[in-house]
Amino acid sequence: MKKEGVLIGLLFLLIFACSNTNQEEQIIEPTKNVVEKKVIIIGIDGCRPDALTAANTPNLDALIANGTYSLDARNTGITISGPGWTSMLTGVWENKHNVVDNTFNSYNYTAYPHLFKRIEDYNSDFKTVSVAQWHPINTKVVKSTADVIVNSEDSTLDTEKKAVNELTSNELTAMFIHFDDVDHAGHSTGFSLNNDNYINAIEKVDQSIGNVISALKNRENYDKEDWLVIVGTDHGGIANNHGGTTDEERTIFIIASGDNIPNKEIAKTTTQTTIPNSENCLNSNSELKFDADGSIEISDNVAHSFGTSQDFSIECRVKSDYAGDVHIVGKKNWDNGVLPGYIFSFKTNTQKFKVNVGDGTNRVDLESTVITDNEWHTVSATFDRDGMLKVYVDGVFFNETSMASIGNLNNNFPFSIGADGNNKYKFKGSVAEVRIFNTLLSDEDISDWKCKVLDNNHPKYDNLQGHWKLDEGTGSIITDSSSKSANGTLTGGNWADISNEVQVNVHNYDHTPRTVDAVITALNHLCIPIQDSWNLEGISLIETNCSKN
Incomplete structure (x- = not known):
């Protein structure tokens, strides 16, 4: 009986020990994985x-x-x-x-x-x-x-x-x-x-x-x-x-x-809608569109270089919704406005049309107004070499500043449309009726001819140094209608037929x-x-x- 009591006691202790161990194991929690x-x-x-x-x-x-x-x-x-x-x-x-x-x-x-x-x-x-x-x-x-x-x-x-x-x-x-x-x-x-x-x-x-x-x-x-x-x-x-x-x-x-x-x-989301096309008072059947993808180069011509003292004027028709740092028309390397030459462009932070001239040391920039409403506008500038640079929009005078500090404008770049002389700073929009004169146009000249195709009835016709109508409708040869016959070469761009309505994508x-x-x-x-x-x-x-x- 004593042996049986001892065995029973040992068995009880063993069961108690195992039970206690299980309880201890159950209360141990795994380490939390902190991320x-x-x-x-x-x-x-x-x-x-x-x-x-x-x-x-x-x-x-x-x-x-x-x-x-x-x-x-x-x-x-x-x-x-x-x-x-x-x-x-x-x-x-x-x-x-x-x-x-x-x-x-x-x-x-x-x-x-x-x-x-x-x-x-x-x-x-x-x-x-x-x-x-x-x-x-x-x-x-x-x-x-x-x-x-x-x-x-x-x-x-x-x-x-x-x-x-x-x-x-x-x-x-x-x-x-x-x-x-x-x-x-x-x-x-x-x-x-x-x-x-x-x-x-x-x-x-x-x-x-x-x-x-x-x-x-x-x-x-x-x-x-x-x-x-x-x-x-x-x-x-x-x-x-x-x-x-x-x-x-x-x-x-x-x-x-x-x-x-x-x-x-x-x-x-994108939907398509039909809107009226912008009215072009020149009554062309086609227009030349650039999507920052093309340019017209007119070979370097003395008729488009105005040296240190020659007065001149430039005009063109423009339609765009993009007021970027682009070259619309001009004769210049647009990497820097100080560089010699002249250009039509935009002031990006104000979105306004502007004109720039430089001589390698000095520059002059003149703003006008916002024209990027995707409607046609005539922009004009007159360059009085010992006086004022003036800018006009749709035949109306907008602004002027002295350009007497500007010296020699000459450079070796071509006169170009849609991109600068290095084929950079490409324009997005349409251009037509580009004209250069080696004289100053009057306010009346600009107002009377703001919405006409230039012909020999223009009072400054004899001073014409270049006239590109941009109404060819096809091909890559851009005809100069002036006596200089400085035809241009189109690269890229798109000739589009003019219709009363156009379809556009509207993005939301x-x-x-x-x-x-x-x-x-x-x-x-x-x-x-x-x-x-x-x-x-x-x-x-x-x-x-x-x-x-």
Whole structure:
């Protein structure tokens, strides 16, 4: 009986021990998997969405496939880099941040700082890094808000290299990377999906973005991180420029990519409608249209060079809805207004028609009024070499300024229509009835002939140095009806029959993203509360449940 009692006691102790062990195991909780939210914003300067679609971009395509995106996003502000990047990185438009050009002179940094200041104010332990190929982003907008500021060399590869190096930091919370070579290619050779140089620049940036994303995924703690990758651009472009209000300049793209973001596209809607055609008082049966895709070159002719003292006048008919930094007619290299020559163009920030003359040392610019309503207008300018430069629109005098400081206008470029002497700064619109005189037209001359095809009844007909009616309707030879017989050669462009009505596509971008959406999207992902006092604009592209983090 004693042995049986001992055995029963031992069995009881064993059962108790096992039961106690099970209870201890049951109250042990597994370690919680804490995921850190992080964001990287990648900016590709001057990248048109249609060219992005045409290019071979497997890395950007992968980001699109793993997120929410729009190829119809809009920069509804000023379409140049200073205002564009400031709007994207502050979350407000230029009427608040006050950056209206690339000087950044009036930037309201105190009220509307860079995104990184919002992040650092929320948690000073959050590390922020800005890598920029265009250095004013760092020196003028980021300022001291980032923990690390890196100005790369002016190349895609060096920007990639420096960005990859910064991604090795485990403490990193937010990063901005700016690539500039696509914009360079647009300015030098044209913002167009048909331009191989522009497409190649996009493809090279895509390769670098692929290496950046690989470096991100190779981070030591990547499996414990929740990354939002935002990719966007500041503006598009047309011909060799931007800064205007065309769809080509305003339409941008934005991608918000991440493992927890739904894959969807936010697109514009398009309808077709019929509208009356603009009335042309010249009664032509056809018109020559340029879509920033052509030009007329008239071989260098002494009749179009006015030296240091020869007075002259120029007139033409214009129809356009695009007030970009373009060459309508003239004889000049438009890379710089100081360079010798003369030109009809637009002042991009005011959208007004303007005339420029330069002699290599001095320049004179004279504005008039807005004419980009897609209706025909006659623009005229008289150049009194020791007096005033005057500009007229539809036979009415608008403005004048002294041009007595301007010396020799001569250069080796041809007189050209639709693009400058280097076949750049291409015009978008229609041109007709181009005339050059080696004398000053009077107010009466200009008013009486503002809407007539010039003939030998004109009081200054004997002073005619060139007259291109642009009414051929077909072919590439543009006839000079003056005695100079300086015929031109048309490249590109399109002859269109004139009808009473035309069909146009009407695009509705009301529900597509905007430049300013990037900041709110980033803050939303990082679960940083947005204060009403910040007065931010834009809408978040993503939804996130921050209560679970």
